[in-house]
Amino acid sequence: MPDFLSPLTRAVTYTRCLHALLGSGVAWVCAAVYPGLSDPTRTDWLLVLVIPVPLLTTAALVVPALRRAEGLQARMMLFPGAHARGEGAEEHAVISVAPSASWRDRGRTALWLVLRLEIGCALVLATGQLIGMVFLLLGATDEPPGSDGLVLPVPSADVFAVPLSVVLVLAEFAVVVGAGHLMTAAARRFLGPSPAERLAVLEERTEQLLERNRIARELHDSIGHALTVAVVQAGAARAAADPGFTDRALEAIEETGREALEDLERVLRVLREDGQPASGRPTLADTERLLDSARASGAKVDVEVTGPVERVPGAVSREGYRMLQEALTNVLRHSGPVPVRLRIAVDDARLLMSVRNALPQAPAGATGRGGSGLRGIRERATLLGGRATTGPHDGEWQVHVELPLA
Structure with missing residues (x-):
């Protein structure tokens, strides 16, 4: 035709x-x-x-x-x-x-x-x-x-x-x-x-993209931390060839996996929008859970906390927890079970967090710009009006975060 x-x-x-x-x-x-x-x-x-x-x-x-x-x-x-x-x-x-x-x-x-x-x-x-x-x-x-x-x-x-x-x-x-x-x-x-309707559509799409990015960061931090701990524990258990150590490693893997499943269920509940109440996201008050997981992987974590951590606002506390989780995950992933110094300080105006460890033999992102995890830490800090620096400092690898409380 x-x-x-x-x-x-x-x-x-x-x-x-x-x-x-x-x-x-x-x-x-x-x-x-x-x-x-x-x-x-x-x-x-x-x-x-x-x-x-x-x-x-x-x-x-x-x-x-x-x-x-x-x-x-x-x-x-x-x-x-x-x-x-x-x-x-x-x-x-x-x-x-x-x-x-x-x-x-x-x-x-x-x-x-x-x-x-x-x-x-x-x-x-x-x-x-x-x-x-x-x-x-x-x-x-x-x-x-x-x-x-x-x-x-x-x-x-x-x-x-x-x-x-x-x-x-x-x-x-x-x-x-x-x-x-x-x-x-x-x-x-x-x-x-109309122009107002087009603007409303753009705003809705922006909100959707921001929500998707937030969910992606949540999954990256939570599931990435759990898998890193599991890999380190399994490798250490195989190298030790000690039944007692293997039992402890399996127990740590089980606990970390259970926590990761809880985080995954919380994120999936948000995606499904089924109206069911989602459990609260972890905050800095739950930092001990992170430390137990890192110590179970063989890392020696030296912690110093000053100031009323429980008084940190909810949004800052939740994002601060995820930043610490990503920082500890990077330590285990790139340096293995090495000594780690963690400092958390809270005053009337800001929250300071510092994670320092010995440099690995081939540090990932030695310029402080590589890796989606480190980029995620910087992005979280910027969204909260603060700043984060990552990279070598005085012969150590450092993640330093400053967040305003207001």
């Missing part, structure tokens, strides 16, 4: 035509009341196109929900979806289905209704002329000349009847396809999202 005939095989071509014809319905209802459709004059046809305009404009300005109704119709009938073939399936997203939120939205809806009315009426009149001429050429009507309502002159020579009828039928399809494309373009212009 030639390309110019391909629109005739698409369902959306005919739904667009139906949409335009429905838009003109109010004009024919008004015309039936005044001026009437019995032997109309040119002035009567002009009134048919003009009388409904104030009614539609008033409705669009008074009824905000009318914009939503028009948007739903446009999405269903003007844009291809599962019911259509040959075009994209996501174009309907450019049409808003929210009620009018401002006078600008109401004005755009009024312009849309008027344009839909005029295009629909023009399509009806053009179709009547073209199809009427085809019937007259083929002798399918017995209307006497002058009473058929046709505007264009019809040739009397029978030799031109069939080819001219074919041309008129193709012209009718061209009018239908063109009206559909015009309605679609107008819908994008007048029923598209």
